[in-house]
Amino acid sequence: MENDGTVSDGQLFARMRDHWQRIDPVPADLVDRMVAAVAVEDLTREYALLTLVEGAELAAVRGETDTATLQFSDGKTSVLLHVSATDQGGRRVDGWVDAAPLAIRLVHADREWAAEAGENGRFAFDEVTPGVVRLRLVVKDDVGEMREFETPQFEV
Known part of the structure; x- marks a missing residue:
């Protein structure tokens, strides 16, 4: 007192x-x-499910076919990616997301690419530098709340 x-x-x-x-x-x-x-x-978040859709022979983009199809899911959001080599030596990453994306970024160690989602959640990144990347999205869920979706690292 x-x-x-x-x-x-x-x-x-x-x-x-x-x-x-x-x-x-x-x-x-x-x-x-x-x-x-x-x-x-x-x-x-860190270990979103990663599955190779087209088989083990496509696991590395630098393989004979220079293409890979990857699917990531955390149980709420799923992303399908198709990675292919470009004539200039880079990579093209085409993607589709089943949620409403507000921001889409492909992150490399020292660089970041941004994309806008089109109809049906389609997006693309042109001339990505080969190496290890990670996809980061901000999406709206079923009830309209924003949340972050991030894939594990993968090689393009």
Whole structure:
């Protein structure tokens, strides 16, 4: 208490904290559940499902056919990519997304390409430098909320 008989802010907050700890204590497993929820969210983002649609022989774009088709999904959003070599030595990446994209970026170590989605979620990147890239999208989900979709790294 202060000299004039009033309660200090610190004392008031301590009383409130004690009161709520008695009436509505924090569940014992709350911290563990929150850590698990955050870890699952990070895994979902970092390790979106990657499947090769056209078979193992197309796994590397630099193979004999110089094309690959990749599909990524996190259970809510799916992206299909077709990667092909260009005459100039770069790569063309054609893509389709099944959600409403607000932003589409293809990220290389030191460079980034942007694309706009057309009809049916189609987008493309021209003359991408060969190497390891990652696709990043901001999409609207079924209820209109924005969320980020990011693929694992893959080679073009």
